[in-house]
Amino acid sequence: MTSPNFVSPSQIRAQFSAAMSAMYKDEVPLYGTLMELVADINQNTLQADQDLRKNLQQAKELERLDEERHGAIRVGTPEELHTIGRLFAVMGMHPVGYYDLTPAGVPVHSTAFRALHEDELRVSPFRVFTSLLRLELIEDAALREEARAILANRQIFSPDALQLIAQCEQDGGLCAEDATRFVNEAIKTFRWHGESTVSSAQYKDLHDQHRLIADVVAFKGPHINHLTPRTLDIDSVQASMPKYGITPKAVIEGPPTRQHPILLRQTSFKALNEPVRFADQDANEQGSHTARFGEIEQRGAAVTHQGRALYDRLLNAARAELGEAPAEHNAETYSALMQKHFEQFPDTLEQMFNNDLVYFNYLPTPKGLAKAGSYDANTSIAQLIQAGDVRLSPIVYEDFLPVSAAGIFQSNLGDGANSSYAQLSNQEIFESQLGQSVIDEQQLYAQTAERSLEQCLHALGVQR
Ligand code: OOG
Numbered sequence: 531m532t533s534p535n536f537v538s539p540s541q542i543r544a545q546f547s548a549a550m551s552a553m554y555k556d557e558v559p560l561y562g563t564l565m566e567l568v569a570d571i572n573q574n575t576l577q578a579d580q581d582l583r584k585n586l587q588q589a590k591e592l593e594r595l596d597e598e599r600h601g602a603i604r605v606g607t608p609e610e611l612h613t614i615g616r617l618f619a620v621m622g623m624h625p626v627g628y629y630d631l632t633p634a635g636v637p638v639h640s641t642a643f644r645a646l647h648e649d650e651l652r653v654s655p656f657r658v659f660t661s662l663l664r665l666e667l668i669e670d671a672a673l674r675e676e677a678r679a680i681l682a683n684r685q686i687f688s689p690d691a692l693q694l695i696a697q698c699e700q701d702g703g704l705c706a707e708d709a710t711r712f713v714n715e716a717i718k719t720f721r722w723h724g725e726s727t728v729s730s731a732q733y734k735d736l737h738d739q740h741r742l743i744a745d746v747v748a749f750k751g752p753h754i755n756h757l758t759p760r761t762l763d764i765d766s767v768q769a770s771m772p773k774y775g776i777t778p779k780a781v782i783e784g785p786p787t788r789q790h791p792i793l794l795r796q797t798s799f800k801a802l803n804e805p806v807r808f809a810d811q812d813a814n815e816q817g818s819h820t821a822r823f824g825e826i827e828q829r830g831a832a833v834t835h836q837g838r839a840l841y842d843r844l845l846n847a848a849r850a851e852l853g854e855a856p857a858e859h860n861a862e863t864y865s866a867l868m869q870k871h872f873e874q875f876p877d878t879l880e881q882m883f884n885n886d887l888v889y890f891n892y893l894p895t896p897k898g899l900a901k902a903g904s905y906d907a908n909t910s911i912a913q914l915i916q917a918g919d920v921r922l923s924p925i926v927y928e929d930f931l932p933v934s935a936a937g938i939f940q941s942n943l944g945d946g947a948n949s950s951y952a953q954l955s956n957q958e959i960f961e962s963q964l965g966q967s968v969i970d971e972q973q974l975y976a977q978t979a980e981r982s983l984e985q986c987l988h989a990l991g992v993q994r
């Protein structure tokens with residue numbers, strides 16, 4: 531039985547997201563600048579585009595915008611991943627999707643912890659891209675075992691966090707006071723530690739293997755690697771970053787600029803060089819580590835299987851025609867090629883609906899509501915849209931893109947990280963390490979669209 535005194539997991543998630551943002555702003559002041567930049571541009575965009583404002587208002591998305599962000603963490607062992615899953619479950623966040631980054635030369639596989647239902651997402655869409663290091667991909671056997679031993683020795687959760695997770699699992703929830711305690715304990719796992727657990731020589735060995743391996747193995751815990759606010763206009767953000775003293779990566783990841791954005795577009799700035807004291811260093815000595823960076827994203831429509839297949843095909847075609855990885859020197863060519871290839875992805879809501887490319891919310895218009903109850907049975911949604919009685923509003927994409935994620939990883943790992951690992955992907959291994967299956971995001975979007983359709987037809991009095 532759930533106690534009436536429990537706060538909802540969504541409220542805990544909102545509280546946690548705010549606490550993470552405050553902590554990260556403290557740790558990385560540039561993140562504060564990024565938030566200002568995004569807030570300014572969002573405000574300008576909404577002022578200039580009243581239709582967009584109205585749409586977001588009607589879709590109840592305006593409120594969540596300022597609170598919207600995703601984080602990224604990298605854990606070192608299956609046990610850590612498993613407990614992270616339990617920790618996020620307290621906040622109503624569950625693993626959605628499987629991302630294999632090894633083909634892109636990044637020795638991790640990942641999932642996104644997030645809320646599942648549109649009502650919960652409205653309270654807090656906070657999500658965390660969570661990667662598990664694949665130690666088995668370290669070629670040097672001695673180093674691999676050393677890394678394994680170092681990771682086996684760390685405890686990334688506070689005793690109180692572990693106790694509160696267990697309590698929540700047992701009782702079915704947390705009261706307000708325990709929820710606040712939980713948030714305060716849980717964020718400790720993700721904070722930055724200026725002291726490394728390894729010597730400078732060990733760090734160098736790990737780093738030489740892969741910078742990401744050093745980032746995971748040499749520290750006390752999975753420090754939050756970036757926290758990404760959501761903008762309504764990423765092209766403006768990209769153009770304005772230099773004015774704020776920030777140098778963006780050369781190309782925006784994801785689809786090109788469109789009238790109706792789809793999926794996810796992201797840009798980032800280079801990782802910070804941060805002071806670190808290694809285990810062999812005394813108070814006067816210092817080394818450094820670069821891993822944490824800033825990222826901004828624009829979210830568009832969730833696409834169907836067909837939409838995703840078309841996206842992947844056009845992205846691959848543009849990349850194939852470019853003939854090399856997108857970078858500084860070919861950024862303009864890449865952008866032109868993307869625009870050219872994506873002309874094949876319809877860019878009106880009607881075309882995307884007719885071709886079943888995007889998931890939609892269905893909103894009855896005032897004109898439709900005035901006719902409520904007078905429709906013939908079996909009036910189709912297509913007819914209602916055609917008549918102007920129902921308006922289409924794309925469902926927001928809540929997930930990530932592996933090619934973009936790889937691009938983000940690589941732009942921050944420096945050169946030499948582009949070789950790919952021969953190892954096959956293994957979702958099953960990941961799921962057994964996580965202790966649960968990952969949820970298929972397509973199913974979630976289809977369910978949200980179906981609920982919206984049902985509510986819409988109900989409001990119009992149309993029998994199905
Ligand atoms: C995660 C990179 C992926 C995104 O937004 O695609 C990611 C990482 O750097 O750990 O955050």
Ligand code: NI
Nearest residue numbers: 602659758825
């Ligand atoms: Ni990210």
